[in-house]
Amino acid sequence: MTDGKAAPEMQHLEQHTTVGLIVVLTGNGKGKTSSALGMALRASGHRKRVCIIQFMKGDLYSGEIDGLKSLRTLVEFHQTGKGFCGIQGNPYPYHEHRANAQTAIELSREKIRSGHFDIVILDEINNALKLRLVDLPQVLELIDNKPPELHLVLTGRDAHPEVCERAHTVTEMREIKHAYREGIEPQAGIDY
């Protein structure tokens, strides 16, 4: 529910051509996934069709799981991850993480090529590549063979230079550490 009505004098940008952008969101700071989710929200407002595939998430509940369900237009949402392997006692062995990520790559290829979407978001694919759960040629193939008008968003820290090289824009989210945050547990709605 909102009372944000478009003012009568509000201008609408006229977009003359659709150029499918390759957008990379990387860096060690917060905001990569949430920025992609915000794009999905905006795209929904424009009645664009969005598919989100989360490569690393899937073991912990996060607000977008329910938040996305209520958007007015189709947002397909897939989680294939089992969390971050090798970190904080994650119980799954490497080969399981690898298998899940390979499933995500196959799913990504299918969704990108389907013609059903205007925007495909590959959330934390950069991390998956860094952790060798997917391979560079696989990721580059997704980028190089996407439909010309499809926007492709790749998020996650440690984006590979060759992925960045192909991007139209690369944004680095840089965390400026703060002592105030230390010791405060994750907060629902802000952190997840």
Place this chain on the structure above:
Amino acid sequence: MTDGKAAPEMQHLEQHTTVGLIVVLTGNGKGKTSSALGMALRASGHRKRVCIIQFMKGDLYSGEIDGLKSLRTLVEFHQTGKGFCGIQGNPYPYHEHRANAQTAIELSREKIRSGHFDIVILDEINNALKLRLVDLPQVLELIDNKPPELHLVLTGRDAHPEVCERAHTVTEMREIKHAYREGIEPQAGIDY
């Protein structure tokens, strides 16, 4: 519409205490507003109550205007801006921009203190402060007198150091320029 069902073994983080975070999203790169919108989406999934006040936007249509309307929980959305004064032929004189921003400050104070929200997002308040459409004491007062459990998100480039000093986290979105992006007009769903 989504087929992202929470898997049966999915864990839910237990949040023991709510600590109202002060979050600053700044820098010259893309993703500040979209990250805040993504937080609103996640918060909605958690059934948190969100208020967004956009200090600088209001003259151009952007997807969140309609995207936010369909979220399952209350997201109040206000735009008070008339665009960026002094930039690209913006027709409004400084005093009009200042008056609008002062309205936004009053609205912000009211919403922050109302007790009706879990998260308040002050979008591009940093820009408004930089452009002297609002004053530093006004912004610091909002931060210093917020309810303890309220999360407050301040976005926009050129965040004031004293605002950053009070924050729990400060994220800088840094744009890595790309020749590929030059000459391509804004794309709906990605840029607005």
